[in-house]
Amino acid sequence: MRQKGSKIRHKRNRCTNYAIMQSIIVTKVLIEYSTMYLDNFKIPSIYLHILIESMTEYGIDEAALLKNSNLSNITSDTFISLQVISDIALRAVKLSHESTLGIALGQKFTLLSHGILGYTALNSKDLFSAAKLFEKYISIRIPIIKINTIRKSDQFILEFVDEIPPGAFKLFLYDVILSTIKSAIYQLQPKLNHKLTINFTYLKPKDFQESYFNECLVKFNQPKASIQINIEDVITPTPFSNTKAYKEAEILCKKELISLTESSSLKNMIKNILFDKLNNFPSQIEMASLFNMTSRTLQRKLSSENTSYREIIEETKKTLAVSYLNNSNLSLKEIAYFLGYDDSRNFNKAFKLWYDISPNEYRKNIKGKF
Secondary structure, rough: OHHHHHHHHHHHHHHHHHHHHHHHHHHHHHHHHHHHHHOOOOOOHHHHHHHHHHHHHHHHOOOHHHOOOOOOOOOOOOOEHHHHHHHHHHHHHEEEEEEEEHHHHHHOOOOHHHHHHHHHEEEEEEHHHHHHHHHHHHHHHOEEEEEEEOOOOOOEEEEEEEEEOHHHHHHHHHHHHHHHHHHHHHHHOOOOOOOOOEEOOOOOOOOOOOOOOOOOEEEEOOOEEEEEEEHHHHEEEEOOOOHHHHHHHHHHHHHHHHHHHHHOOOHHHHHHHHHOOOOOOOOHHHHHHHHHOHHHHHHHHHHOOOOOOOOOOOHHHHHHHHHHHHHHHHHHHHHHHHHHOHHHHHHHHHHHHOOOOHHHHHHHHHHHHH
16 A cells, blocks of 8 residues: 555656646747747847946946846947847846836937937927837837827827737836837927826736826726827927928938848848748748749858758748747647648657657647646
8 A cells, every 4th residue: 555655656746747847848948939039130229228327226237237148349330139138138127126127217218219210200290290100110220019000089099019929028128118108209299288098918016116107097907008199189289390300310211221121131031931921831942033043042142141941941830830839729730731741740740859849738838837
């Protein structure tokens, strides 16, 4: 009887250890997916400089903040990977012990912190023009966020859309964005006749600083991150309006947008095409023809970016596999089809090779975790 009880305990321990191991693997998959995604985007270094300066108020110096980041000689025209920014931002939150640090940081930005986009907005005739400007050109400052402008009854809504993997950095980034846009609105129109409504998607934190939003109506646990402005305030002329300066500056915004598009790496452009052709990935020859080049030239250009077409296909499948398992109810057979596999067995084999866990086990664990 004692021996039987020992076997049961041993079996329970094995199950517990297996569950812990699986949880670690799932976390590893999520981190890898997030890192790979954020590393594709870069933002101007001015935002990092402002973060570094702000942290001195908490007694945190630059060396502590940039530890293990491999950053050096950061100039004003440097662009920094969002993954690096994510690591530094979350370290700042941890060192400062301020869970809503992003909101405080957003207050530090002025319109001119946003380069030519901010300068153009400063010369807008009204908040409507400024909002439409940000909707059109936001990608020249932070390419991972999109802004949609919506008219609803007497409210003009700035709705923020993204494809950022869930996690602490996404919360931090939205704190910064909502706080920054709120500050920008008051810089453009110091005297609003109606309160702004700021909508956060998370539950209200215990340490939320009400003082940052004294003049606003703040709502939590909302379906979308957004800012609502009364339509009367949106069409009221701004005190700094300069039509000539606005038109000249917008030309520079257009040039930056074109430059940003042209400077995108071949790898990222290929990935964008692959995401549009989910269950019918082009061959290397077909992909090369889309860029008006030979397969050999495509291979050489990708080699200069330290990658290959085969690696890009593999990375895309890995990303999509995790996304499908996380965000859909598609069967493994359907997912296999969308990823270009003949059957679910080949998909299962590939997924286990990538993550040391079957897609079925991964899906069960992710549902249990979240």
